[in-house]
Amino acid sequence: MDAFARLVRSLERAGVRFVLIGLAGANYYARSGATLFVTEDRDLFLALDHALAAWGVCEAMGLQLRCGREPLDRPRDRFLAERVVANRALVRATDGAGLDVDLTLVMAGFDFETVWAERRVFRVGTVDIPVARLGHIIESKRRVGREKDRMFLATHAEAIRDLTDSDERFASKRPRSSRRKPRVSRRRRPQ
Numbered sequence: 001m002d003a004f005a006r007l008v009r010s011l012e013r014a015g016v017r018f019v020l021i022g023l024a025g026a027n028y029y030a031r032s033g034a035t036l037f038v039t040e041d042r043d044l045f046l047a048l049d050h051a052l053a054a055w056g057v058c059e060a061m062g063l064q065l066r067c068g069r070e071p072l073d074r075p076r077d078r079f080l081a082e083r084v085v086a087n088r089a090l091v092r093a094t095d096g097a098g099l100d101v102d103l104t105l106v107m108a109g110f111d112f113e114t115v116w117a118e119r120r121v122f123r124v125g126t127v128d129i130p131v132a133r134l135g136h137i138i139e140s141k142r143r144v145g146r147e148k149d150r151m152f153l154a155t156h157a158e159a160i161r162d163l164t165d166s167d168e169r170f171a172s173k174r175p176r177s178s179r180r181k182p183r184v185s186r187r188r189r190p191q
Helices: 003-013 022-029 048-060 078-087 112-117 134-144 147-155 157-173
Strands: 018-021 042-046 064-067 091-094 100-104 120-124 127-131 184-186
Touching: 003 048, 003 127, 018 022, 018 112, 018 134, 022 042, 022 127, 022 134, 042 048, 042 112, 048 064, 048 078, 048 091, 048 100, 134 147, 134 157, 147 157
Parallel strands: 018 127, 042 100, 120 184
Antiparallel strands: 018 042, 064 091, 091 100, 120 127
């Protein structure tokens, strides 16, 4: 099991609610290697009240935690968590050997509960990975409007449109009573 899968499993076992977002999340919707997007890290959108628990899991796995260019302050307690949440600060967890995960408390245009309620769950081996809906990921990138996001959206417009249409058709076929439950997709992990 790779380091990211171990992190996901550990977070789930600790009861941490999170959803994979960003390009790493979008890759779970890819139909083939031709529609995979290049990204250097993974972004986990956390429920606001789960930051402290997520940090504990990361520390237990030996991951370094950084906020900006500095190590995350100590003690890593409720007071610090409240400050990080109040400022919606980004915390990065890294093993220094290729696992880089941004623990974020914001997703442009969306609150956590909306994204959580409409997530899809992809099974990778024996690990369930909750992933934001592709439409949410793309809309969030549009709203952020960074140059790199605009270039990504323009470059991959056709593939994004096809994948988003497919995801929307899937969502509309689900019975209304089950739309809020996550779907488990048996797909291989994007490389």
